[in-house]
Amino acid sequence: MSTLTPAAPQNTPPGPTALNTGRTPRRGKTRMDPTRNNTAAGIAAWLLALLFAVPVLWMILTSFHSETDAATNPPSIAANLTLDAYREFFGETSGVSPWPSLINSATASILSTVLVLLLAFPAAYALSIRPVKKWTDVMFFFLSTKMMPVVAAILPLYLFARTVGALDNIWFLILMYTSMNLPIAVWMMRSFLAEVPEEMLEAAQIDGANLLLILRKIIAPVAMPGIAATALICFIFSWNELLLARVLTGVVAGTAPVFLTGFVSGQGLFLAQVCAAAVVISLPVLFAGFAAQDKLVQGLSLGAVK
Amino acid sequence: MTTATARISRPGHHAAKPSKDSRSRERALAWARRAPLLPALIFLILVTQLPFVVTLIISFMNWNSLSPDKTAFAGFENYVTVLTDPDLRQAIFTTILLTVSVVLISLLIGLGLALLLDKKFIGRGLARTLLIAPFLVVPVAAALIWKHALLNPTYGLINGILTWVWSLFGSATAPQLDLLSQAPMMAVILSLVWQWTPFMMLILLAGLQSRPMDTVEAAQMDGATPWGIFRHLTLPHLRQYLELGGLLGAIYIVQNFDAVFTLTAGGLGTANLPYAIYQTFYFANEYGLASAAGVVVVIGTIIVATFALRTVFSLFKKEAAR
Secondary structure, X not given: OOOOOOOOOOOOOOOOHHHOOOOOOOOOOOOOOOOOOHHHHHHHHHHHHHHHHHHHHHHHHHHOOOXXXXXXXXXXXXXXXXXXXXXXXXXXOOOOOOHHHHHHHHHHHHHHHHHHHHHHHHHHHHHHOOOOOOHHHHHHHHHHHHOOOXXXXXXXXXXXXXXXXXXXXXXXXXXXXXXXXXXXXXXXHHHHHOOOOHHHHHHHHHOOOOHHHHHHHHHXXXXXXXXXXXXXXXXXXXXXXXXXXXXXXXXXXXOHHHHHHHHOOOOHHHHHHHHHHHHHHHHHHHHHHHHOHHHHHHHHOXXXXX | OOOHHHHHHOOHHHOOOOXXXXXXXXXXXXXXXXXXHHHHHHHHHXXXXXXXXXXXXXXXXXXXXXXXXXXXXXXXXXXXXXXXXXXXXXXXXXXXXXXXXXXXXXHHHHXXXXXXHOOOXXXXXXXHHHHHHHHHOOHHHHHHHHHHHHOOOOOOHHHHHHHHHHHHOOOOOOOOXXXXXXXXXXXXXXXXXXXXXXXXXXXXXXXXXXXXHHHHHHHHHOOOXXXXXXXXXXXXXXXXXXXXXXXXXXXXXXXXXXXXXXHOOOOOOOOOHHHHHHXXXXXXXXXXXXXXXXXXXXXHHHHHHHHHHHHHHHHHHHHHHO
8 A cells, every 4th residue: 555656667558448547657767867866866855854754753762761861951862761751651650541542542533434434435436436416516515524624613512512411422522533534535435436447347237246246346346445545544633633532522531632732731851751652642643644655645635636 | 537537427327218207217316326425415514514503603692601691692793803802813813824834834845855755766765754754643742742852942852952063062052942932933833844744745746746757858858957847847737736735734724723732822922713712612611702713714714725626626627537
């Protein structure tokens, strides 16, 4: 799924029309200026990449320092490594465990992702493989809901939750995350389902295959990687979300980002622990994000960029 | 994506003669096509559109939950307050400044990075992965790292490096920054630019790699300079991607809550509208006022989103026409 070098010349010949994805076929030739400037560009790119990565690398390094080594000026890069900050973060001495919030985040992210997929797949099917009339209008309606800022709806949601007793309830948050990710998922999945070759669908229909068989044998193999990427992106967005979680949850259903806000005014000597917390809570996203980095743009750009 | 055009107008399947029988069958077929769409559509309308209608209604009410007996219709009073109250006006201004500066700066740096990464060099995949990392750190965590590990005036990395560099030259009195209290807006912008540049880079890189190379090669053959190629071929091609990145970035950054909340807690003029609205209803319990401010954000977003939709639409059409 993760193509680290997407610019690699695609040597595949234009080939069987059905599978040609329509991208500009690149000949065996390398891209412009194969020799000139590349060393300089490489060095510049590497320097900038390192500059951008420094905060992340520093966060990881500091999380393995003792609190005293973490809080020094100038920085002590060569300090001894220790797992103390992680032990502290997992509540060995303080007794405050991050586990409930991590479990809440996992529950909310995974269940809302499942719900999103269950709702988005049929919708994407209706928008691509057997498109309804005016399917573009429907697509843009989905998109427009994503453009409405959360703050514009949060008060009624809060009041509703308070009235029906759904405040601090993980299920309500799951529903919110489902609605937050549904438009993106529909857009992404539509573009993946649209890649299923028409000819194969028609051939299967002529052979009398039923819908389930077509789904399993023809649509699933082509669309599965895309569906997996959609799921990862929905997971990331739910895992990252703070505002809704902060307003709608509290003690019982608080998620990991809400737990992190406990460190906002953390005083002085907890730097290593703050970094350990940031590392632990970012790990799932870092893994998922690196796995789906190409699709991530596609998801964020609502499927407009491929 | 080759087959999308065929699908838009896909007439072939049931082009039956319009007899009465077939007409009702066609109607049933249309509903059968619509059915899979309905759960998602209905769910989304209920959960996103309905609350906004309620927000709209509350925005015309005088409603502070601490004094419920004074709840009444207020007309445009809340809107007048939003536009005249110095704090809320400041929040509008902050939102615009934050969004515009973060989008422009991260677009520019992202463009530079995309151009570099479009070339071949050793370890390009790894460099790209490193560059994406800022975008993948959980936003609250990223803001916490900026606040505590990087910008902290006494032991943050930035001041630490200053001390270290100055000590190399034998000086014990390195200049020390305190962005968080001296220039909090800059601190917020800096952390957001760091987080959003990778996004811009990825979109622009996708744009660069969809560039038809034959025209570039032809231009090279005709002796065009690299700058000429960039100015007259690459940039026009990238225009849509620049617009898309800018507008989507704007839509996400207008809504930013995490960075403002974490870095400055809205202090010293850094409260943007989402944060101000959060405070207005969560702590001040001014429901009517918060709703009016929410509606103002939506109006602002609609203005940006109209442009965004047009850009997405043109890319989308291009894709559908392939």
